[in-house]
Amino acid sequence: MCERQFHDTKDLIAHLKEHIVEGRAVTCPVIGCAHAFTVKSSFTTHMSRKHRGLTDISISDLFRESASQSSSVRTESDNFGAQVKETSTGTGTDEGDMDISEDFSDLFLRNVSLFYLKLQGEFLLPASTIQNTVEEIQNIHELGQTYSLSKLTALLKNDISLSDEDITRVCESVRGSDLFSACHRGPMRTAYSRTQTFKKRFNYVEPKKMFLGKDENRTDRFAYYVPVRETLKCLLESDLWQKSGEHSAESPTDVLSDISDGQIFKSNVFFAQNPSCLKLVLYQDAFEIVNPLGSAKTRHKVLAVYASVANLPLHVRSNTDHMLLVLLCREKDFKAFGHAKVFSELLADLKELEETGIVLSDETVKGTLYCIGGDNLGSHCIGGFTEHFSRSQYFCRYCLMTRSQFQGDDPNLCGPQRTAENYDAAVERLQTEDTPDVEGVKRKSVFNSLKYFNVCQPGLPPCLGHDIFEGVLSYDVALYQKYFIKKKAWFTYSSLNRRIKQFKYRASDASTKPCEVSPQAAKLSGQAIQNWNLLRLLPLIIGDSERCSR
Template identity: 30%
Template sequence: MRWVCKICRFESEKRGPLLKHYRLKHGHGGRSQAVPCLHTDCPCSFKTFNALQTHLSRQHAQMATQSGPLSFSCLLCSTGYFNSEKQYFEHLGSHLRKFELVACVFKNCNFSTNIYSTFATHRHRKHHSHSIDDFKTEVLKQTPLEPISALDESDDVEESSELLDGEPQELTQDIKERFGHLFLKLESTFNVPNKCIDELIDELKFISTCASGPLIKDVVLSTLRNHKCDLVPAVVSDLVKNLCESHPISTALGMDGPFTTQYKRREFLKKHFSVVEPEEHILDKKKGKTFQYVPILPSLLQVLSKSFQEKTFECGKNSENKYQTFRDGSHYQKNDFFSVKEDRISLVLYIDDFEVCNPLGTSRKMHKVTAVYWVLGNIPVHLRSTLASIYLAILCKAEDTKQFGFHRVLEPL
């Protein structure tokens, strides 16, 4: 059996190299990028690689069986499958928050409600102690799996000593990009100061070069003894020195590498990642009144070019005769731009003011900021409220917005 990447065209004879490929090529770890299961017929996806490895060890441990993992399916919409009970009930909660009628998903129970708290109370009181067999048959879906050879069955998914195939220069660049993603995640997601990142890089560089030299020398000598090879000590020392200095971690974090300073890291991100730089627009040049605008068109191109799933992209109106989104309204359907047969992209803009400082202190309203966000209107409703689907367009001081008006602030749009 050949293991195929669900994002690109990479193929492997074993699943261990495929897992390494996901970590190296697609392991960005953002909120919007889930890691899919390695099995072709499994619809599950995960936020972290640890969750994926847990899923593989629990759901796909018996490789030779013909039955696959159980998934939960929503009876109200065609969203897809949910690999855990928690995710399934969170999805049902999204329907209840929109006051949609949800029926109980357990056998021999005709209860239904459109109130979130009532559904939660019923589930806790009537079905607190339940098993997987208590769910209705139409809720659970089981995907048949293809039989897998004994070679794949004995393959270690978590850790494999098999080296990755590829050109050295390409792998070196991939490792640098992985470091770039790591430092970007530390700064933007975990709010780690740049001074701490500089200290971390300096320590990693010392560990990978000077501190690791004696250990690498011991490993090299042990390997040579096992193969009954004798080398001059000067040759061994030169080999260890080259291994330490030419290691991808050492070259990436060295003085000539792209991560030693904050400026170098910024330049590396701009060159190798999809960065959309904000533009400064002037409201009053004499008083220094400006606002920042993140161009929507370049941002939209980046969003649509990143492994965009066409199945989640909705352009036409819903087939059912009920209001579910703004696309079901008469104003949208009679619009000259959206009423044509060609696919059209719709954007939803909304404005929110927030306080940078303590809103109850003496600095309240002094640093208040007006933010304009946009969301793709073609994605399903339940995805529009996720942080990964919301993009920033404009940042402007609230007092400047009141002084110059929305027509000036929203002019770049």
């Protein structure tokens, strides 16, 4: 094929892959194997599965040169390290050129990949910074390697008295087995090659670009959907699922500690018929990616949908690393093109999950949607309820309480509970009556098309973190603090704020410290996690009231 020569089978295989990339057909170089390849990945798989223990003796005579021939042609790449260097200059395109296929090499490459993936995904370093890190680390490594090889050369020459040829062979062997350089000159060398390596080595589910239509400016608008079934299949095949399994520990009958202890869960027919099925919890919310107070307000606001699997243990389920991104869409596009258009792919996957499930090697796992979490505004939007809380006559998604009844004398009064039947009846009345809403229902929720889910199960639970820790708790704790200060005179606002500031916070509490308390404010001003930390740590902060009052 060419005049290139190699003294190592690994270098020969790497070079044959280059010819495949060029568009030339390559025959398997092993004696007795006549397979031909035009796709590099197929050739790599074939060599890995069929000829994993390849040696020099196994190479066909078609790929061998006699001694006289070999002396007339100078080898351009004598070892694996030289091939790595050549690849880093542009002859290769991905990790296949490095042929990092041995167990230890795979482990090394996996750990290097996880390191750069952590910089990119967890610490949010830009690609340019990571690229600069890769190049500088490789330069430092090469300097250290050069120094080590010079010391090795001096030792072999002066103390062991090896010939220059033997010393060169030893140094080239050490340089050729350098996995660090092989990674950083190969699969980790550029942002593109790193991305391709991440996709190949880890469970990556590529988002789908969904065309929604054209806006008023005739511009194409899209939403991005991460297929739920493919994501769940990766989860079922992962080590996390195998280690966690089903948490079978049952709660005492008089203790509610999990969603499986509630009546809604126990009355679900699908869960009763399929006890080991997947129980999905969706969460939706809209967020601003620019300054929400500037001129670009709401222009770039994005609706995000996430998923969590209720089968996982509590300590895993509550970790944000195990909350799965499902969908991203501009809020303007969501309102313009409608729920059915934006959620079409998600609903199709959920229906297929209910009916056929996910086929694994030894079983089929089904699943369904249990509930959709979110704030009041988002939940009313998803459920098809009115979103005007201050003006609507029916403002509750759980009962048919009217505004006049709510403003009566009994603050604990509740109206008739919403059910799937009276919800469907309200939807039918909407089709015949010329009115914006019927009993607070203004449209039928697209999620009611699922067989085992209904927004009036109730399937739209409140967001406890927002409603409690930024709502009820922020008012109640402020009242208790006012009572301790004004009535009991145990301490003052200034001493309390000094204690909050000087308290020794540990672990995650250090990044979510409580805010200072204002004497004039009727509620706490912190976020939900900050208010929760204040409630949890308040006894420790003000425990010594006499010392605090000083």
